[in-house]
Amino acid sequence: MDLTQVTEGRTTILVPAQNPDVHFPPGTAPVFYNPRMALNRDTTVLLVKQVSPVSYLDAMAASGIRGCRVGYETGTAVTLNDRDSLAVDLINRNVSSLNLSCTVTCRDANSLMSDEKFGFVDLDPFGTPAPFTDAAIRSCGKYLGVTATDTAPLCGAHLKAGIRRYMARPLNTDYHTEVGLRILLAFVARHAAIYDKGIIPLFCYTHEHFVRLHLELKSSASAADKSIARLGYIHQCPKCPYRMEETKFFPSTLTCPVCGTGLTPTGPIWTGSLHQPGILNGMIRESSSFMAGDPKSLEKLLELCKNEPEYSFSxxxxxxxxxxxxxxxxxxxxxxxxxxxxxxxxxxxxxxxxxxxxxxxxxxxxxxxxx
Ligand SMILES: C[S@@+](CC[C@H](N)C(=O)[O-])C[C@H]1O[C@@H](n2cnc3c(N)ncnc32)[C@H](O)[C@@H]1O
Ligand SMILES: [Zn+2]
Structure with a gap:
């Protein structure tokens, strides 16, 4: 494998050299590395600094950049896993050049997460995290990170795929990115409830082609009930710009008060807040001295999230x-x-x-x- 050195944040690792002439260079490399996900990883490193988990699993590590950054930049005990042996060879090279004491495994993520528990479990698959969510909820002690890049199913462009993956009805509207984020949150909340766990969104957002969740999970039936009570729908008028939010387990049948047309419900979505103010403020404070991989985007994102009103649609x-x-x-x-x-x-x-x-x-x- 032809390798090249990259520095993201304070961490320097080797990644496969990429061909800039192809449409999506990371997709053609033998091991995946996408520099455009630096913001995604920056937010995770910043968040891990706030919550200090007892341990951290990078369940789909590829080059190892995410887990290496968490281990190297926060001092958390890290496990890096990938089922691809080429990726694991590269991870091993990267952790030894960083002198990082951590565990590296080459397993199917679902099997590993079924066997072991970690303070923080992080899912960063190709496309949908849906097939890994159940095992991740069982494996994570307190914190769960989830990336989804299948924005077409989540946001309603591929309606049937969205329904199959997330058991929810997305809607391709002018606020479809937020619908995708909230459908994924509701999906995780429903899965967590199966195990009597509730979710608390710590810092959740959507950016360009991905959705990213950072959650705290609370183990108790009442915490799970509280999460389920946050499920709801957005009702969109198909004829005019009217839309409204409803927090309810089953959607009501409603009519547009502006034009009298029947409203179309989308969901179930998460209708609660997307952040914990204490965590977000801590991340903002820390960000001034933080060496980010994508500092401009990070600063803008944190500021916008802090000032965004708490409604489920825009x-x-x-x-x-x-x-x-x-x-x-x-x-x-x-x-x-x-x-x-x-x-x-x-x-x-x-x-x-x-x-x-x-x-x-x-x-x-x-x-x-x-x-
Ligand atoms: C999008 S890449 C991960 C990117 C990486 N976390 C980063 O920040 O650059 C997805 C990785 O998941 C791995 N993968 C896919 N299915 C898996 C499974 N069932 N178990 C473990 N790893 C898997 C792939 O080999 C690939 O390296
Ligand atoms: Zn209307």
């Missing part, structure tokens, strides 16, 4: 403006107008045009069309 400002036949002014102006009327309003972390507000649609319309 509006795409440009689509709203198009619907109301006006050209959109600056989003901040609209946000200020809504706030002046006493509403909560703010940006979203996953789109430069996304608006979250508790204002009724009619007031949003009048703020958009006001001159």
């Amino acid at each position: 509006y795409d400002y440009h689509q709203l403006a198009k619907y109301y036949r006006v050209s959109p002014g600056p989003l901040d102006l609209l946000i200020n107008r809504l706030r002046e009327r006493g509403y909560t309003a703010g940006r979203v972390h996953y789109s430069g045009y996304g608006l979250k507000s508790d204002a009724p649609l009619e007031d949003i319309r009048s703020c958009i069309t006001a001159r």
Whole structure:
């Protein structure tokens, strides 16, 4: 394997040399490494620093970059696993050059997670984490990290695949990225409840082509009941921009109050908050002295997440403006107008045009069309 050295955060490792001429270079390398996931790994390292788990499993380690960063940059006892022996050879080279004392295994992740327990279990598969979620919930003592890159099924572009993987109905709307994030959260919450575990989202977000969850799991029937009580739906009007959130186990049958059309429910989704403020504030504080792999994106993401209002859906400002036949002014102006009327309003972390507000649609319309 032709190798090259990369430094991400404070960690230097060897990864396969990649051919920049192909469409998706990481997909053609013998062992996977995607520099565009540096932000994903940055958030995990920052979070691990906040929660200090007793141990950490990188269940699908590939080059080992994630587990190596967690071990090297936080001092946590790490296990790195991959079922591919080429990947494990590379992991072994990387951990020894970093002088990292850790465990390296070459096993099927589900089998390993069924046998052993870890303070923090991290899933970072190709595509969907759904086939690994059950074993990960059983294996993790307290914390669970999940990456999903199958955004087409999660967000409604591949509707049937989304239903099969997540037993939920996604919807391809202007806020489909958030629907994907919340469908994955609800999926994990339902799985955890099987084992009398509740979930507490510590820092969950979506960025470009992936969804990322960092969760605390609490073992008790009442914690599981509390999570289940957060399940719900977004009801979307198929004819106009009206949408609403409902926290309920079964969706109600509802009609659009604006145009009278039957609303389409999407879910089950997680309708609770996506972050623990204490964790997020700690990550923001730590980030000033933290050497990130993707510092600009990290700073922007943390700031946006901190200020994002806690609703489960958003509006795409440009689509709203198009619907109301006006050209959109600056989003901040609209946000200020809504706030002046006493509403909560703010940006979203996953789109430069996304608006979250508790204002009724009619007031949003009048703020958009006001001159
Ligand atoms: C997306 S890559 C992991 C990327 C890595 N965590 C990183 O941050 O660069 C997915 C890895 O999962 C491994 N994998 C796939 N199925 C697996 C399984 N059932 N058990 C263990 N590893 C598996 C693949 O060999 C591959 O190396
Ligand atoms: Zn309507």
